[in-house]
Amino acid sequence: MVDHKIGIDGISKLRPARRGLLRAGLSSAFALGAARTALADGGMPETDWDKGVGGAVADTTYGQPVAAQSDMKRRMVAWLTRDQTSSISFTPLQYQTGIITPSGVFFERYHAGRVDVDADKHRLMIHGMVDRPMIFTMDDIKRLPAESHIHFIECPANGGMEWRGAQLNSLQYTHGMIGCAEWTGVKLSVLLGMTGLQKSAKWILVEGADGSHLTRSIPIEKALDDILLVYGQNGELLRPEQGYPLRLVVPGWQGNVNVKWIRRIKVGDQPWFTHEETSKYTELRGDGHAYGFTWPIFSKSVITFPCPEMPIKSGGGVYEIRGLAWSGNGKIKQVDVSFDGGVNYVRAKLQEPVLTKALTRFTCEWRWDGKPALIQSRAMDETGYVQPTQAELRAIRGSNGVYNNNAIQTWEVKADGSVNNVQLA
Amino acid sequence: MVDHKIGIDGISKLRPARRGLLRAGLSSAFALGAARTALADGGMPETDWDKGVGGAVADTTYGQPVAAQSDMKRRMVAWLTRDQTSSISFTPLQYQTGIITPSGVFFERYHAGRVDVDADKHRLMIHGMVDRPMIFTMDDIKRLPAESHIHFIECPANGGMEWRGAQLNSLQYTHGMIGCAEWTGVKLSVLLGMTGLQKSAKWILVEGADGSHLTRSIPIEKALDDILLVYGQNGELLRPEQGYPLRLVVPGWQGNVNVKWIRRIKVGDQPWFTHEETSKYTELRGDGHAYGFTWPIFSKSVITFPCPEMPIKSGGGVYEIRGLAWSGNGKIKQVDVSFDGGVNYVRAKLQEPVLTKALTRFTCEWRWDGKPALIQSRAMDETGYVQPTQAELRAIRGSNGVYNNNAIQTWEVKADGSVNNVQLA
Numbered sequence: 077m078v079d080h081k082i083g084i085d086g087i088s089k090l091r092p093a094r095r096g097l098l099r100a101g102l103s104s105a106f107a108l109g110a111a112r113t114a115l116a117d118g119g120m121p122e123t124d125w126d127k128g129v130g131g132a133v134a135d136t137t138y139g140q141p142v143a144a145q146s147d148m149k150r151r152m153v154a155w156l157t158r159d160q161t162s163s164i165s166f167t168p169l170q171y172q173t174g175i176i177t178p179s180g181v182f183f184e185r186y187h188a189g190r191v192d193v194d195a196d197k198h199r200l201m202i203h204g205m206v207d208r209p210m211i212f213t214m215d216d217i218k219r220l221p222a223e224s225h226i227h228f229i230e231c232p233a234n235g236g237m238e239w240r241g242a243q244l245n246s247l248q249y250t251h252g253m254i255g256c257a258e259w260t261g262v263k264l265s266v267l268l269g270m271t272g273l274q275k276s277a278k279w280i281l282v283e284g285a286d287g288s289h290l291t292r293s294i295p296i297e298k299a300l301d302d303i304l305l306v307y308g309q310n311g312e313l314l315r316p317e318q319g320y321p322l323r324l325v326v327p328g329w330q331g332n333v334n335v336k337w338i339r340r341i342k343v344g345d346q347p348w349f350t351h352e353e354t355s356k357y358t359e360l361r362g363d364g365h366a367y368g369f370t371w372p373i374f375s376k377s378v379i380t381f382p383c384p385e386m387p388i389k390s391g392g393g394v395y396e397i398r399g400l401a402w403s404g405n406g407k408i409k410q411v412d413v414s415f416d417g418g419v420n421y422v423r424a425k426l427q428e429p430v431l432t433k434a435l436t437r438f439t440c441e442w443r444w445d446g447k448p449a450l451i452q453s454r455a456m457d458e459t460g461y462v463q464p465t466q467a468e469l470r471a472i473r474g475s476n477g478v479y480n481n482n483a484i485q486t487w488e489v490k491a492d493g494s495v496n497n498v499q500l501a
Numbered sequence: 502m503v504d505h506k507i508g509i510d511g512i513s514k515l516r517p518a519r520r521g522l523l524r525a526g527l528s529s530a531f532a533l534g535a536a537r538t539a540l541a542d543g544g545m546p547e548t549d550w551d552k553g554v555g556g557a558v559a560d561t562t563y564g565q566p567v568a569a570q571s572d573m574k575r576r577m578v579a580w581l582t583r584d585q586t587s588s589i590s591f592t593p594l595q596y597q598t599g600i601i602t603p604s605g606v607f608f609e610r611y612h613a614g615r616v617d618v619d620a621d622k623h624r625l626m627i628h629g630m631v632d633r634p635m636i637f638t639m640d641d642i643k644r645l646p647a648e649s650h651i652h653f654i655e656c657p658a659n660g661g662m663e664w665r666g667a668q669l670n671s672l673q674y675t676h677g678m679i680g681c682a683e684w685t686g687v688k689l690s691v692l693l694g695m696t697g698l699q700k701s702a703k704w705i706l707v708e709g710a711d712g713s714h715l716t717r718s719i720p721i722e723k724a725l726d727d728i729l730l731v732y733g734q735n736g737e738l739l740r741p742e743q744g745y746p747l748r749l750v751v752p753g754w755q756g757n758v759n760v761k762w763i764r765r766i767k768v769g770d771q772p773w774f775t776h777e778e779t780s781k782y783t784e785l786r787g788d789g790h791a792y793g794f795t796w797p798i799f800s801k802s803v804i805t806f807p808c809p810e811m812p813i814k815s816g817g818g819v820y821e822i823r824g825l826a827w828s829g830n831g832k833i834k835q836v837d838v839s840f841d842g843g844v845n846y847v848r849a850k851l852q853e854p855v856l857t858k859a860l861t862r863f864t865c866e867w868r869w870d871g872k873p874a875l876i877q878s879r880a881m882d883e884t885g886y887v888q889p890t891q892a893e894l895r896a897i898r899g900s901n902g903v904y905n906n907n908a909i910q911t912w913e914v915k916a917d918g919s920v921n922n923v924q925l926a
Contacts, residue, residue, distance in 0.1 A: 120636065120764070121622050128712050130614025132585035134742065135577050138566060139605035142745045144620060145738045152560050160557035173685035173733025174649035176601060180564035181737070189555025195569060197546050211544050215814070221821050224599035224852055224862060260598035285551050308598025310735070312606075313570045317559065320567045339545070389640070396646050427649055429854055437649060 141180070147171070150181050151248055156237075161189035162288075164231065166252030169378070169400065170385040175226070175427075175435040177255035179310045184317045185231050185253070185331060187288030187352070193337050195321035198285065200267075200305070204343035207272030214321050217305060220262040225304065225327065226434045228402050230254040230373050232330035232357060235481035238466075239473075242499045247383040250485065250497060254402070256435035259325045260308030264341075265300045276345040282324055285339035292333045292357075293347035293369070294326065302327045305338065328404025328433035329371045330479075332357055362474030373404030375463045376482040377411055377438070377455035388493035392446025397424070401436045403457035410456040411438040417450030417486060417500055418465065424453065449489045450500070466499050566605070572596070575606050576673055581662075586614035587713075589656065591677030594803070594825065595810040600651070600852075600860040602680035604735045609742045610656050610678070610756060612713030612777070618762050620746035623710065625692075625730070629768035632697030639746050642730060645687040650729065650752065651859045653827050655679040655798050657755035657782060660906035663891075664898075667924045672808040675910065675922060679827070681860035684750045685733030689766075690725045701770045707749055710764035717758045717782075718772035718794070719751065727752045730763065753829025753858035754796045755904075757782055787899030798829030800888045801907040802836055802863070802880035813918035817871025822849070826861045828882035835881040836863040842875030842911060842925055843890065849878065874914045875925070891924050 141148065150165035157163040167183040184190070195214045203209040234253035237243045244250065273296070280299045284290040294303070304325040307314055314320040319336025326333045332352065347353075347369070359367035379399040382388050388395065401408045407430050412421035427437035438453070455463045466483040488496040566573065575590035582588040592608040609615070620639045628634040659678035662668045669675065698721070705724045709715040719728070729750040732739055739745040744761025751758045757777065772778075772794070784792035804824040807813050813820065826833045832855050837846035852862035863878070880888045891908040913921040 120624050120626055123619075123622055123710065125616040125618050125762075126710050126712055126714065126764075128613075129586050130611065130616035130711060131741075132614065133577055133588045133590040133609045133611065134575055135585075135590065136574055138574055139607070139740055139742060141563060141604075142738055142740050144745070148737055149561055149563055150559055152558055160560075161554050163558045165558040165560065171738075172736045173647075173738070174683040174736050176683045176736045178736045179566075179603070182564070184558045186555065186558060188553075189557065191550040191555035193550050194548075197548055199545050201545055219815075219820065221864065221866075222598075222823060226854075258599040258601045285548065286555060287551055287553050289551065311597045311599050311601045311603045312573055313567050313596075313598070315564055315567050316556075317564060320569070337550075339551075390644075395644065398647060429651075429856065431854065439646065441646075 145171070148181060150183065151252075153244070153249060162187055164233070164253060166248045167255050168248050169252050169254070170247040170380055170383050172380070172400075175256050175400075175437055176310060177257055179257065179312070179315055179318070182255035182257065182318060183231070183253050186286070187290050188286050190316050191286045191337060192316055193285060193321060198321050198339065200322060200339060200341070202267060202271045202341045202343070205274040205277040205345060206268075206343050207274065208270070210271050212267065214307070217262055217322065218307060220266050222260060222262060223304065224258055224260040224308070226256065226258045226431050227325060227327045228254055228256040228433065228435050229325070229331050229334050230402070231332070232370070232373070232479040235483070236478045238481055238483070238499070239475050239477040242497045245384045245497045247378065247380060247385055251378045253331070257309045258311065259304060259306045261304040261306035261325065264303040264305055264324075267305065268299065273343060277343045278345050279343070279347050281342040281344060281348050281350070282333075282335045282338055283340040283342075284335045285337040290332065290335055290352055291348065291350040292335060292353055293350065294333060296343070298326065298329070298371075328373060330357065330373060333371065357479060359479055360473070360476055362470070362472060370480055373402065374480070374482045375401070375403040375405075375408070375455040375457045375461050377401035377453040377463060378485045379413070379451055379453050379487055382451070382489055382493070382495045383487055384495045384497060387495050388444070388489065391493065392444050395442045395444055397440040397442045397451065399424070399438050399453045401438055401453065401455035402434065403455065403461070404433055405461065406458040407432045408436040408455055409458045412454045413440040414452040414454070415442060415449050418452050418484065421454065444489070446491060448491055450498070451487050451489055452484050454484050570596070573606060575608065576677075578669070578674060587612055589658075589678060591673045592680050593673050594677050594679065595672040595805055595808050597805070597825075600681050600825075600862055601735065602682055604682065604737070604740055604743070607680035607682065607743060608656070608678050611711070612715050613711050615741050616711045616762060617741055618710060618746060623746050623764070625747060625764060625766070627692060627696045627766045627768070630699040630702040630770060631693070631768050632699065633695070635696050637692065639732070642687060642747065643732060645691050647685060647687060648729065649683055649685040649733070651681065651683045651856050652750060652752045653679055653681040653858065653860050654750070654756050654759050655827070656757070657795070657798070657904040660908070661903045663906055663908070663924070664895075664900050664902040667922045670809045670922045672803065672805060672810055676803045678756070681827075682734045683736065684729055684731045686729040686731035686750065689728040689730055689749075692730065693724065698768060702768045703770050704768070704772050706767040706769060706773050706775070707758075707760045707763060708765040708767075709760045710762040715757065715760055715777055716773065716775040717760060717778055718775065719758060721768070723751065723754070723796075753798060755782065755798060758796065782904060784904055785898070785901055787895070787897060795905055798827065799905070799907045800826070800828040800830075800833070800880040800882045800886050802826035802878040802888060803910045804838070804876055804878050804912055807876070807914055807918070807920045808912055809920045809922060812920050813869070813914065816918065817869050820867045820869055822865040822867050822876065824849075824863050824878050826863055826878065826880035827859065828880065828886070829858055830886065831883040832857045833861040833880055834883045837879045838865040839877040839879070840867060840874050843877055843909065846879065869914070871916060873916055875923070876912050876914055877909050879909050
């Protein structure tokens, strides 16, 4: 064994120094202007936390966010739904620092409230056009081959309020019905391999165990592709808000198909056209006709800094525009940013890892002259599909839509650095 | 715009069906044996959560784990340190479902307790052999180009108790001084580009703002490579336990170098040999001599199922062995699993994404005959370095070690499915 490698030899593995590059002024663009502070004697403020001893390690307590971030929480719009059980809370996307949405602020959407399911009593039944109908316990499911994948889940009503023009002045409310997490579970295809499929099998019906008995029809091709039966989120068990003990994760497809507290999968030869896929989640067009099933989330993006909740505080200068892009049809390939309401675009930089059907961070340098500006981001995924403008979408869909608003978002940055949600004519 | 793609056309993007493969019996190995339950009339248990309406959406509350997982918490070993401030709590790695460690259970290690720092008053000073000494506020740092990376942080004392033979019968205690998170911050190289480096600059000294004033020397090559000044963890601000508002993340290097509450970076031409890098974190060899600086974490792995806390409950049959592997020198390239104490090995499957200096999940099918077995995992990283056996390590280091125990872990699976921490002669 090469134990001798451990120790000071380790440094030989480091990359060659790049000091030349740095000395040439790598970061001159971000010289911070007025914020830059020359070192002076006594330049470091007096503090009290560096004297003495702090708190003990947490033994039995589950850690909580820093108190200073008490503003990072889910929020709801009281008038959006008739009551707070069949309702929605929004992810504070404006404060999210990476691609992982903390489970504590992951958006909620209930059709009949959040239920507390006893995992020991919970079962998943698979029946219908299968060779061997089966019922699985949670222990059964956890014993099967496990996979973990990072995917977003977005409610197709995300941005729905915006069809009628710019509404709430808040990134949390325009785009917060989305979250991205590491999901752990077993591929549905593994379970269908156990039950077998009859030749006539073309669709599955998935049903939740809550009072709404939410049911959706899904083509068998998707069921055999990447759908997961999930029991873990961000390293721990699912939480009740996300369907503990078991939910469906249908990568890239709109949130309501990702049925929570899933208890039943029926295999059939045609879609069921259930209440939840006829009364809702169909797509009304401008001409009065409706699309039927609209499953994948199409390329979408939004600038998270600056945004209404994250204004610019220091006046004109060099800033890093930051945002999130996603597509339900694969990986994000390119994001462009405009500072003039879509007349000109510059290419943004994508932050690795760029994962399929996951949030992707992008950044772009902006030399802001301190004058009012209209900033936008436009995402393209690996299929070549480009996020449309609000006007392009509305030309087809009209303004009575609820779902699948993936239009380019425009933020108006005012001279004082404040940011407004606006729509261009 | 290609808005017409939205809708029923979406299905054309799905992959071809793989039903043939499934019908051939893809998962026959995991047919669950006795746990398999044929569907019968009345086979689904009666429940009460599917009748009526559940709880409302959380408005202002930060979400908490499901009550059923109250066992997933950090734990400490009371006798390990003299008090609980300069101490350690361990990550419950046995319950972690993916590669992301929830922030609420990420292990802690304090040298003088957990301090509550006021971000508005916190400063980072960079001085010494630089052209322009500077002091940065948190606003300054957050304005600089942001990056997010998934990396593990491991205390080099992880497994330290095991040098003297198998001790506590617990994965949490043998391997729990590690966590893996998505860290967001700015490259240290960006700040050093702003201060400039004098030609003599070869080392940096990094110092924490807590009462211990923890200081470590780091070669300038690493400082200019991948070190991050981090303010975000798993999508939100750092928590006090992890160094709010600012910590160093030194990808792949032992935990104590990843200084929390960082307030000062001094650039110099030689290491400082501070208290914390001479009294601790040096590596005693069997011959009485010591290595000096031992920075990177070398290839390491452990089986997380089965393990002492996660025994086998259903007797002989087919199981999926699951585990975690990591290396501070790059990506994990290969993991092998043995069921006979290291005589024979089979290749494990790695779960994507395999990221550099991050936890990587591996799985491996095991047809257990129900007889006692000695199971092990052995990781190799992209440098070709292979995780050593306990005996190989001890031949060089003796048994008085504290740090850098990356030996292959042996779990003894007994006939009743219980699991013991053992060491082979």
